[in-house]
Amino acid sequence: MMTSDFITAWFLPGLWITVQITVYSAALAFVIAFPIGVLRTSPLWIVRFLAGTYFEIFRGTSALVFMFWMAFTVPMLFGFSFLPMAAGVLALGMTYGAYGSEIVRGALAAVPVAQREAGVALNFTKGQRLRKIEIPQAWPEMLPPFNNLLIELLKGTSLVSLIAVADMTFAGNLWRLVTAESAPVYTVLLVVYFVLAFLLTRGMRLLERHAKARIGQAPEKVGLLGGLRSKSSIDAVTGTGGAK
Amino acid sequence: MSADSSTSKETVNPTVDGSELIRFDKVTKRFGSHVVLDELDFSVASGKHVTLIGPSGSGKTTILRLLMTLMKPEEGTIKVGGEYLTHETKNGKLVPASEKYTREVRKNIGMVFQQFNLFPNMKVLRNITEAPVQVLGLSKDEAEQRARELLELVGLTEHIDKYPSQLSGGQQQRVAIARALAMRPQVLLLDEVTSALDPELVAGVLDVLRDIAHTTDITMLCVTHEMNFARDISDQVLMFDSGRVIEAGTPEKIFTEPEHERTREFLSAVL
Numbered sequence: 001m002m003t004s005d006f007i008t009a010w011f012l013p014g015l016w017i018t019v020q021i022t023v024y025s026a027a028l029a030f031v032i033a034f035p036i037g038v039l040r041t042s043p044l045w046i047v048r049f050l051a052g053t054y055f056e057i058f059r060g061t062s063a064l065v066f067m068f069w070m071a072f073t074v075p076m077l078f079g080f081s082f083l084p085m086a087a088g089v090l091a092l093g094m095t096y097g098a099y100g101s102e103i104v105r106g107a108l109a110a111v112p113v114a115q116r117e118a119g120v121a122l123n124f125t126k127g128q129r130l131r132k133i134e135i136p137q138a139w140p141e142m143l144p145p146f147n148n149l150l151i152e153l154l155k156g157t158s159l160v161s162l163i164a165v166a167d168m169t170f171a172g173n174l175w176r177l178v179t180a181e182s183a184p185v186y187t188v189l190l191v192v193y194f195v196l197a198f199l200l201t202r203g204m205r206l207l208e209r210h211a212k213a214r215i216g217q218a219p220e221k222v223g224l225l226g227g228l229r230s231k232s233s234i235d236a237v238t239g240t241g242g243a244k
Numbered sequence: 245m246s247a248d249s250s251t252s253k254e255t256v257n258p259t260v261d262g263s264e265l266i267r268f269d270k271v272t273k274r275f276g277s278h279v280v281l282d283e284l285d286f287s288v289a290s291g292k293h294v295t296l297i298g299p300s301g302s303g304k305t306t307i308l309r310l311l312m313t314l315m316k317p318e319e320g321t322i323k324v325g326g327e328y329l330t331h332e333t334k335n336g337k338l339v340p341a342s343e344k345y346t347r348e349v350r351k352n353i354g355m356v357f358q359q360f361n362l363f364p365n366m367k368v369l370r371n372i373t374e375a376p377v378q379v380l381g382l383s384k385d386e387a388e389q390r391a392r393e394l395l396e397l398v399g400l401t402e403h404i405d406k407y408p409s410q411l412s413g414g415q416q417q418r419v420a421i422a423r424a425l426a427m428r429p430q431v432l433l434l435d436e437v438t439s440a441l442d443p444e445l446v447a448g449v450l451d452v453l454r455d456i457a458h459t460t461d462i463t464m465l466c467v468t469h470e471m472n473f474a475r476d477i478s479d480q481v482l483m484f485d486s487g488r489v490i491e492a493g494t495p496e497k498i499f500t501e502p503e504h505e506r507t508r509e510f511l512s513a514v515l
Contacts, residue, residue, distance in 0.1 A: 114359055
């Protein structure tokens with residue numbers, strides 16, 4: 001197989017699969033993370049317990065094993081099978097959704113109590129307080145940890161190569177088997193994952209900037225690589241926007 | 245925790261003229277074993293301006309927070325406009341109030357906080373219009389009209405399009421006053437509203453409140469350390485100590501000839 005043939009037949013389609021799985025899993029993770037994170041702040045213990053159970057189960061299980069389970073055990077137990085890519089997306093989305101719920105919960109918990117009290121004093125309902133006051137203020141604080149998680153997810157998508165989804169890593173493994181040369185192909189893979197992660201980070205930085213501007217905060221100045229450093233969701237939340 | 249018999253157990257039960265808007269009936273509030281309010285009875289008549297004074301920790305702010313339903317009493321009941329606030333009657337029994345019931349009674353009450361607590365994610369205009377639109381169901385135009393009038397009252401019309409973080413503390417507090425008034429409450433609770441301000445910004449906020457006190461019939465409950473302000477606006481001053489009202493009267497009486505030793509001590513320390 002010629003290198004150029006390999007690139008067009010396997011590598012580029014694999015790259016596209018990696019991007020697709022990242023996007024679909026991230027969307028699923030986000031859709032799970034938000035309600036689970038919000039429910040984990042519920043005053044009702046049973047609601048907190050159920051949402052917390054979801055979090056603990058998916059935090060405590062291996063995404064890879066869960067993916068194998070979806071791909072190989074589900075067909076045996078239930079007599080139907082997912083497309084391999086769907087099994088991969090479900091496993092990644094549900095696992096990273098659990099991690100994401102912790103970010104949502106933490107950022108909501110970091111909104112000052114005084115903001116909730118101001119909402120009570122204006123007679124907002126709990127739902128209105130959540131939608132109009134708490135989530136908008138917590139949102140910019142969620143973005144940096146969401147960015148970290150998104151990059152973890154991107155790199156985690158390489159696991160789907162083990163359930164025969166022809167992603168970028170699958171293409172790399174194939175190339176190594178064909179050529180018996182592992183050094184170049186894995187170096188290329190590392191670089192491509194890095195570039196994808198870097199692009200995601202820049203995108204998330206833009207989102208964060210936009211989100212902060214919308215709540216009247218000036219975005220902090222960071223260098224070109226600034227967004228790649230890890231940042232907790234809690235430390236940036238201080239005060240109530242009180243006196244200057 | 246003042247169970248020793250040397251301090252007077254006798255509580256003053258201030259009565260005021262006119263229709264009763266707020267009534268505390270044997271309200272006890274504890275934090276752990278610390279008793280903040282000790283079977284407190286007091287009432288406020290509609291339209292009156294009542295100032296609560298006393299040493300810190302004497303339970304003044306707790307009264308406002310109980311009225312705003314930011315905390316619940318351990319014992320006793322609170323009524324606003326004749327309706328229970330934290331309880332409701334079901335089948336003739338007094339049970340803890342549902343959120344829905346509490347919101348219905350709470351809509352008559354507004355509060356201004358020491359730390360302003362403006363919503364940093366909303367500009368000045370939306371800080372004021374959000375609750376009238378969402379909670380009272382006003383149209384956006386009506387709410388904006390109301391907000392503009394109130395911003396004129398507090399002298400901040402030109403800051404309508406700014407975020408709270410772009411304003412001084414005094415300006416933020418005046419926005420917070422406008423925000424509370426936009427809900428047209430019958431009762432306005434003022435919790436040490438100038439304590440967090442730089443000294444040169446206090447006068448502007450107090451002027452706005454004097455204006456409101458003298459031109460509206462809104463009932464005010466005010467916790468403050470600004471004794472001149474209290475003297476100006478109050479119909480009645482309540483002196484608190486250890487969770488009880490130990491003396492009540494007109495500002496003239498309390499500030500010029502207080503009867504109680506604790507009141508004299510307190511006033512000589514703050515005046």
